[in-house]
Amino acid sequence: MFTVTSEDKNPGSRPRVVIIGGGFGGLALAKSLKNAPVDILLLDKHNYHTFQPLLYQVAIGSIEADSIGFPIRRIFTKHENFSFNLAEVQKINPETNCIITDIGTIHYDYLVIATGSNTNFFGNKEIEHFAMPMKNIPEALNIRSLVLQNLEQALVTTDMREKSALMTFVVVGGGPTGVELSGALAEMRHLILAKDYHGLSKYDMRVYLVEGKDRLLAAMSPQASAAAKKFLAEGEVMIFNSAHVQSYDGFFLTIDNGKTIKTRNVLWAAGVKGEAPDGLPAEVTGKGSRIQTDEINRVKGYQNIFAIGDVSAVITPDTPNGHPGVAPVAIQQGQQLGKNIARLIKGEPTLPFRYKDKGTLATIGRNKAVADLGKLHFQGFFAWLLWGFVHLMSLAGFSNKGIIFISWVINYFNKNSDNRLIIRSFNTDTRRSNEAHK
C-alpha cells in the first residue's frame, strides 16, 4: 500500500483533478481538460472503457468483446497531463480532500465522481441471484455463455419440460436495452437456430419481453414505441406491457398479470441505479441513488466535488429529476465540466450545463430501428442505417470501428456470426462464471 500523493510530479504546482470512472462522462472530461493547467488522475476498476450501447451484441455473440472495450491508457497516449490507475475506490473523505482506494490514499484538489450506474433489482435478492444483468463486458459474456450452454443442454436433455425451460428467454425491461436484446434473441431464433443446432427447432424457442409501462421505449415517441412493438411482434417476441415480475427462483418466473413462465434464462434490463462511492452524506443522494448537483454538476454542499453522468442528477426547476441516464448527457456534462474547472482555476464565472438532445435511436434487429430526431420520427431501414453509422462513429478507437464494421457487414450477408464462443463457462448452479471448469 502506498500514498499516491507522495508521487506527485510537481507537488503543489498544479491542482490535481481526480476522476473516478472511465465511462463516457469521465473520458469526455479528461479530454476536455487536455490543455488545462491541471494534473488529471483517472481511476477505474477496469483498465478499459466500455462502449455500453453495444453490450447486447456481445451478449448475443454478434461481435467480439474486445471490440467494445478500449484500454484507457491507449486513449490518452499523447496527453501530457494525464495519468491512469487501475483502482477500486472504497471511500471518499471530503474533510481531508482524499479518497481511500485499494492502491492507497489519494489526495485531490477537484474530485469528479463519474462512476455511472449499475443494475437495479429493486431490492429483490432472489431475482438478483438468478437473473442475469448486463452492465459490463464480463456480464455480457456471462449471458453469452448462459444462452449457448443452455442451447447445448437443450440438445441432450430428454426431459421435454426442462428442454422448453432451457429454450425460453425472458427479457425484463422494455427500454432500449431490453428491446435490442429481445430483438437480437428473436433474430438468433429465426436465422441461426436451425442452421447451427441440428435437432433444435425455432418453434421450441420462445422469447418474452416484460415491460412495466404500457408501451415499450417509454422515453421515446409513441410512433417509436408502436414501431418497436410491431417489429418485435414480427419476430414473434411475446410482449407483456403493464406487467411486473414478482419473483424468479431459477425455474419459474411469476408476473403480476397472472402469468407464470418456466424458464432458465431471465435477462434483467429493468432498471439502473447510481453507483456512488461511500463517504458523502445521505442527503445528497436522491431518486435512483443519483447524487444531486447544481447546474455546474457540483455536489450540493461541496466546493470541489462534482458528479457527472448516470450517477448524478442536475436538479433545477426545469429538471426536477435530472436528465436521462444516457451517454450523450454524460459526454456533454464531461465536456462542460472541463470548461468550468478551467474557469474556476482562472477565477472566471462558470457556465451552467444545458443538455442538447440530438435525438434517440434504438435498433430491433436486421434492417429495423426506430428514430426520434427532434420532431422527426421515422422507423425501418433508414433508421437502422443511421443507428449503425452513429454507433460506429462514436466508438473510441479507429481499429475497433473497422473491426465492428467488418463484423457487421459479414454477419449481415452471412446471416450468422462467428463469435458464439463459450469462453467464460457459466455455472448455472452458483449463477457465476465458473473458471474451475476450464
Added chain:
Amino acid sequence: MFTVTSEDKNPGSRPRVVIIGGGFGGLALAKSLKNAPVDILLLDKHNYHTFQPLLYQVAIGSIEADSIGFPIRRIFTKHENFSFNLAEVQKINPETNCIITDIGTIHYDYLVIATGSNTNFFGNKEIEHFAMPMKNIPEALNIRSLVLQNLEQALVTTDMREKSALMTFVVVGGGPTGVELSGALAEMRHLILAKDYHGLSKYDMRVYLVEGKDRLLAAMSPQASAAAKKFLAEGEVMIFNSAHVQSYDGFFLTIDNGKTIKTRNVLWAAGVKGEAPDGLPAEVTGKGSRIQTDEINRVKGYQNIFAIGDVSAVITPDTPNGHPGVAPVAIQQGQQLGKNIARLIKGEPTLPFRYKDKGTLATIGRNKAVADLGKLHFQGFFAWLLWGFVHLMSLAGFSNKGIIFISWVINYFNKNSDNRLIIRSFNTDTRRSNEAHK
C-alpha cells in the same frame, strides 16, 4: 443424464464415428468423412475450435480472443451427417464400445481419440501452481490479465524490488511457442511500454528465455536457430541455453546454471504431453503420454479405436517416437483416417499414413521470422510475410481471417494495439482467474 444412443436418427443403419476433440485433427477427420456412409458425432469440452498457433498473440493483446476461436457447429452448418455435443469424456469402455461422458453414455462403432496435448510440468507441482501455461484461450487470457495487472501494480508499488519482479518476464521453453512469446514481449517492451505506461521505462522491464537444449527452435535448422537467437538478442531478450528451471515459488525462479531470477511472471512453454481419456490399458501409452498406434492410426490391440494428432504417435521403424506434435501432422492424419474409415466400411484395404512435411515457420516479431522449407532456409522480412500469409490462410473462417488481417495491418502501422483489456481479472494469490472481483 441421458444416453445419446437412444437418440440415433437411423439406429443400426449407418456406423457411428465418435470423434473426441475438435482440434486440427478432429476437424480434418470430420470434414474428410463428409460424404462417407457414417454418422459423425464430434465431442469437445469447448464449443469452439482453437487456432493454437496464434494463442501467443491473444496472450500479448495483439488480437482478440474470439478471432482464433471458431464455433464448431458453425463449421459444419452444411454437413448432413455431422452432430456436435459439448461434453467432457470421463472414460472409454472398449469392452462395450461406449464412452462415459458428463452428458451420458455414448455408443460408438468407430472411436477416434483426437484430444491433443496439454502443458507438461514434468511432475513439478509447485511450478504447475505458480507458472502460467498457454494451451487454450482461457489460459492465454489469464496470461494477458497477469501481464497487464502486474504492469498496473508496478506503477503504484513503492518497493523497488517488487517493482522489478513485477516487470520481469521469464519464458521457459525455446520452441516455437516460447520464441514467439518472448519476441512479442520484447516488442511490447520496446514499442508500447513508454507510450502507454507513463512512469514505466523499458529499462525497468526484462524478458528472459530459458531453453534446455543448446539452441533455440531445436526442431528447425541451425540457420533458423541462429537467426532466432540474433533477432531475440536484438530485442534485448536474455537467453539461457542448456539451462533448466529447478523451482519457482511465485517469487524466485532458480535455474540449474546457477542463476536465480526474481520474477512475478513465469510463462511456461517448456513441453507438452498427450492428454488421453482414461480407459485404455497402460501399455498403449508411450513417451510423452502419447497413445501408440499403427500406420493407419489404429490403437494397438483394438480394431475400432484410433488416435490422431498430438495425443498419438504412429510407431514404425522410421518413426520410433512418432511424428512431431504439430498441426500439419494432425491435419494429415485426420484426412488420411477419414479415407481409411471409408475403406474399412467398404472392406477395401487401408493405406498407411505418410507425413508430408511442408516446412516450418516461426515468427520473432515485427518483420522477423525464420523459415525452413525443405532444403531452403531463410530468415527476415520475407519469412515474416510468408508466416502471416500461411497462418491467415489456415484460419478456419472467412470472417476471422478478415478481422485478424485488419488487426495486424492496423497494429503494424500503429505500432500498438487496442486489445489490452483485463477481462478475466487474475488473482495472483490463488493463481486463478478471479471472477468474484468483477
